[in-house]
Every structure is written in structure tokens, then in C-alpha cells.
């Protein structure tokens with residue numbers, strides 16, 4: 001039995017028995033982990049009331065070899081982000097970022113994804129501008145961190161930039177836009193039409209030089225659909241994310 005101490009973000013919690021909680025953690029050193037916090041639901045628990053989703057801290061747990069559930073011995077609070085609970089759209093966005101980690105993160109350490117999750121959650125707490133833009137940008141960053149980045153500046157078939165004033169199609173299978181010249185070569189029923197301004201907006205959302213304070217997302221419905229279908233196709237094996245449905249309900 002090894003004692004592990006690592007930075008961790010709480011993704012989800014479940015009540016367990018009368019007195020305990022199970023936490024799903026994303027840790028810097030050990031990737032996704034499940035731990036049981038014994039006695040965490042007692043009024044005078046040594047964990048206090050800190051063990052809530054979106055909370056960062058340093059977790060210490062006993063890792064039993066071959067076991068999926070480890071025993072939490074301490075959780076030193078870093079950043080709690082409890083204000084998210086009072087604002088439904090921000091909360092829904094935070095739920096989306098954490099569900100992506102829960103569903104798709106590797107079980108081994110992933111420094112890039114770990115840093116991106118914290119950055120995304122911080123932005124959802126702090127965002128002064130359009131919260132929907134923040135959610136879309138940070139969700140695309142998570143997907144990029146998992147190794148899936150769509151190509152929108154150039155056609156994914158011929159590698160040429162499509163004329164700026166021309167509608168294109170987004171090809172889910174190729175993971176990028178297809179210009180009108182190449183479109184007849186693509187045999188795939190899953191093409192989404194993108195008007196020029198929709199493609200420009202998608203490029204903006206994907207741009208690393210992300211741009212806080214760029215104003216409201218214009219084509220929210222289209223951008224959400226693209227993101228949802230991209231995740232479904234490339235990551236979720238068509239099993240939709242519950243948090244995405246919740247988010248769309250809040251933004252509709």
C-alpha cells in the first residue's frame with residue numbers, strides 16, 4: 001500500500017453509506033482516481049465541508065494495488081470555486097469540462113489536460129464577458145488537449161484556405177472544413193454547412209490567442225451543435241454527454 005500525495009481537482013462526489021463520500025478526482029500525478037472519504041458526511045468530519053465538485057487541493061490517499069477505490073486520508077484545500085453553484089450557465093459549463101475529463105481522460109497522468117481543466121474552471125469563475133463564449137472556447141481547449149483539433153483555416157482535403165466569402169462544410173469524419181471544390185470527393189452523410197461568418201466564428205473560438213472580451217457569440221446554436229457533434233463523433237462513440245444537454249437547456 002503506497003501513500004500518494006498529489007494535486008487534485010474534485011470532479012464528482014457520491015454519498016456513500018450514512019457517513020462517507022466517494023470522490024472522483026483528476027490528479028496531477030495519477031490521472032483519474034476514485035477515493036473514499038470515510039466519515040466525510042459527519043458534522044465534525046476532519047475533511048470539513050470542502051469535498052465538493054470543482055474544488056482544487058492536495059489529496060493524500062492510500063493507493064492499494066489492483067484496487068479501483070483508494071482511501072482518502074487528507075485533502076488540503078486549494079481553491080473551492082463554490083460561487084459556480086449559484087450561477088446556472090457557469091455551473092453547466094463547469095459540469096461539461098469535468099464530464100469530459102471523467103469520460104475521456106486517460107487513467108495515467110496527463111499534465112496538459114490537468115492544467116487545462118484548472119484554467120477552464122478558473123475562467124468560468126472569473127469571466128466578465130460572454131459566459132457562453134468562455135464555455136465554448138474552454139471546451140475546445142479540452143478537446144485539443146485530448147489530441148483532437150479540428151482544422152478550419154484550411155480545407156482538410158486540399159489544405160488550401162477556402163475563399164473567405166464562401167460557405168463551406170464541416171466534415172465530422174475528416175475533423176475539419178471542406179471547400180466547395182473538394183466537397184464532391186467527400187462521401188459522408190455527416191456534413192454540416194457553415195456560412196462564412198459561422199466558419200470565422202469557429203476559427204475565433206479555436207484560436208489559441210483567445211480573446212477574452214471579444215463580445216457575444218453570434219451563432220450560438222450552430223457553434224454548440226458543431227461542438228456537440230464533434231464530441232459525439234470523435235470521443236463519445238455517440239453516447240451524449242449529460243452535461244451538454246443540461247447546458248443547452250440553460251442557453252436555449
Ligand SMILES: [Zn+2]
Pocket residue numbers: 155156157158159160178179180181182183
Ligand atoms: Zn479543398
